[in-house]
Amino acid sequence: MPEPPNTGPIRMLLVEDHDMVAEAIGLALQRDPGVVVVATARSVREARDATARHRPDVVVLDRRLPDGDGVALIPHLRGLGARVLVLTGEATAAVATRVADAGGSGLVLKSARLDHLADAVRRVARGEAVFDGNLLTGVLDRLTGRVRATGTSLTARERETLELLADGASTDEIGHRLGVTRNTVRNHVQRVLDKLGARSKLEAVSIARREGLVD
Template sequence: MLSVLVADDQDLFRAAFAAILNGQDDMTVVGEAADGAAAVRVAHELRPDVVVMDVRMPAMNGIEATERICAALPSRVLVLTMFDLDEYVYDALRAGASGFLLKDIRRDELAQAVRVVAAGDSLLAPAVTRRLVEDLVRRPSHGVVPRLTARLRQLTAREAETLRLVARGLSNAEIAAALVVTEHTVKTHVSHVLTKLGLRDRVQAVVFAYESGLVAPGSSQE
């Protein structure tokens, strides 16, 4: 049974998310929090498998709360936001969030997202991937960090290509089709990439791909 903490300062959203997740056979909401500081405190007390985290909250925003939780606990964080009002995608991913979705997702998508994150995988809504790239384009360039370039050299050519496709937002099935290999092979490549680069999940892999210069902001996302 998956344990979930729901953190959102809006009572309606918090209650709705809790009701949806409690209605699943394989998960239970063990706690709720109305602000970021409470989310950190309750997460330390209950050590949930997944924290469903809002971004804009009083006392402490969801970005700082995510960073504190990911730095101290094995709990995974799934960020949900209204998105059009938020400019925090990149910061949330760097803080350690394993997923970033919009609050207008369907109830079955929310439950499945919690399962995916709890299983150690990661996910980004397509619109979120686009926003991440747009944010990177807007940021001033300070050149590729040599340390990151050196880490890239640890990858084989096929692993580097897999990382490039992951950064473009392709699923394992789409990468398999592009490389003409099986999905199992793609999963193996992704696993090797994460291990060699010391990354937590696919979300961090996307950030690394752009920061290292493997993928250039503004390049085709098709």
């Protein structure tokens, strides 16, 4: 027999590493009697721990966190029973596709009005998907294969390399961070360029940002 629906307030976890943004969102949502912010987190690790401890109904998740990619965390949070609404500075079809493909329920711009965010949290808690209509069309096109998403063939290590390139890391710095040799880094970089159709590191980062692969 299915469990009866939860008639109490929506239990929400906020994952945001910028204190001012987190405080503004938290204060706005606390004024909504239908939403209770049960905890806040500032990193991937803290988000994992807080979700396991508090079992929120909805996690409002920053897309880019100090210790990793928020979107990559979505399957883990979904496995703990939470629906996930992603906060992002830029919403594109590529970003929305990554969120949807990972099991996320929606995407909200950080520049959106706070009452819009509260409404999105309520809709996600009801099981709805919250994507702008234009973005949703792009998501469906990519998920059904009508438009191939750039970067979908990148391996996890190539994605790490790309993110470090976007952060301005040198070959030596990338090698140190990944624990590999300079030659291995060069090989990773070349594969990233080939898969993105880029002629230089700068162009690869530009393509990746346009497609929502990095911030």
